[in-house]
Amino acid sequence: AKAAPARPAAPAKAAPARPAAQEKARGNGWYAFFLVLFGALFLISAGLLLARFLQDRRSENDFSALRRQIAPVSAVAPPAAADAAAPTPAPEDPYAALREQNPDFAGWIQIKDTVIDYPVMYRPQNEDYYLHRDFDGAYSNYGVPYIEERCTLTEASRSNNLIIYGHHMKTGTMFSALVNYRNADFFSEHPTITFDTVYGSGTYEVFAAFAVDVVEEPDFAYDTYTDLSPEQFDWFVSEVIARSDIGTGIRPVYGDELITLSTCEYSTANGRYVVCARRVPA
Numbered sequence: 001a002k003a004a005p006a007r008p009a010a011p012a013k014a015a016p017a018r019p020a021a022q023e024k025a026r027g028n029g030w031y032a033f034f035l036v037l038f039g040a041l042f043l044i045s046a047g048l049l050l051a052r053f054l055q056d057r058r059s060e061n062d063f064s065a066l067r068r069q070i071a072p073v074s075a076v077a078p079p080a081a082a083d084a085a086a087p088t089p090a091p092e093d094p095y096a097a098l099r100e101q102n103p104d105f106a107g108w109i110q111i112k113d114t115v116i117d118y119p120v121m122y123r124p125q126n127e128d129y130y131l132h133r134d135f136d137g138a139y140s141n142y143g144v145p146y147i148e149e150r151c152t153l154t155e156a157s158r159s160n161n162l163i164i165y166g167h168h169m170k171t172g173t174m175f176s177a178l179v180n181y182r183n184a185d186f187f188s189e190h191p192t193i194t195f196d197t198v199y200g201s202g203t204y205e206v207f208a209a210f211a212v213d214v215v216e217e218p219d220f221a222y223d224t225y226t227d228l229s230p231e232q233f234d235w236f237v238s239e240v241i242a243r244s245d246i247g248t249g250i251r252p253v254y255g256d257e258l259i260t261l262s263t264c265e266y267s268t269a270n271g272r273y274v275v276c277a278r279r280v281p282a
Helices: 019-067 096-101 175-182 184-189 230-243
Strands: 105-110 117-121 161-165 192-197 203-213 258-265 271-279
Touching (some): 019 117, 175 184, 175 203, 175 258, 175 271, 192 258, 192 271
Parallel strands (some): 161 258
Antiparallel strands (some): 105 117, 105 192, 192 203, 258 271
């Protein structure tokens, strides 16, 4: 009998990959992905922080340069042999250089032993002009403190409540220190504000400090009370004292000059922190 042909041997089957090896390879891939992702996020965050730090330094250096332009105040003594009827020479203008550099310069505000030590601008023909502009008008996140456009500040006339805005930078600069007035200890250590205008110097004593949400509390538009009648003045003073975080025992009366400082307050989406002060008679 004829012998049956031999069957060819079946090809060898590859052994299936072990599940553990597959999982290890997949895990290594995800590890590398997240390592790259978190590395990129870290570099981006570090870059943003560095940029913010450099912007903050540049802004403060610019303001320091402006401070150095303030001349010391010194009255010029008349000559000994001068005619007694001759007028006494006027004191030098300490802000002459700043006024020459930018005629929008309106004055200088300072709260001793805080970072608040800045020029104040006034440009009534342009709303919020210095909100995001530096002293020379170039774009700046920091802006420059400025007076509300509806206020009047001239040699012949001024509003009895000058409203001044300034940013609350999270780096602690500009008007950030205002929110500290919610603490009685801070108030007791910083009871006065110096605000010199191009028309004369002024010292103001704080009498109220409070937070307000400009969207949730539309009935109290604190930044619209600029030229106040006797009735409006009394109502405004009563309102801000009732809201105040601190008790100062000071209550202005009609005829006093006020300043109202305003900055952002971050406990609500549209929060503002407001500090009110009255001018101390010379």
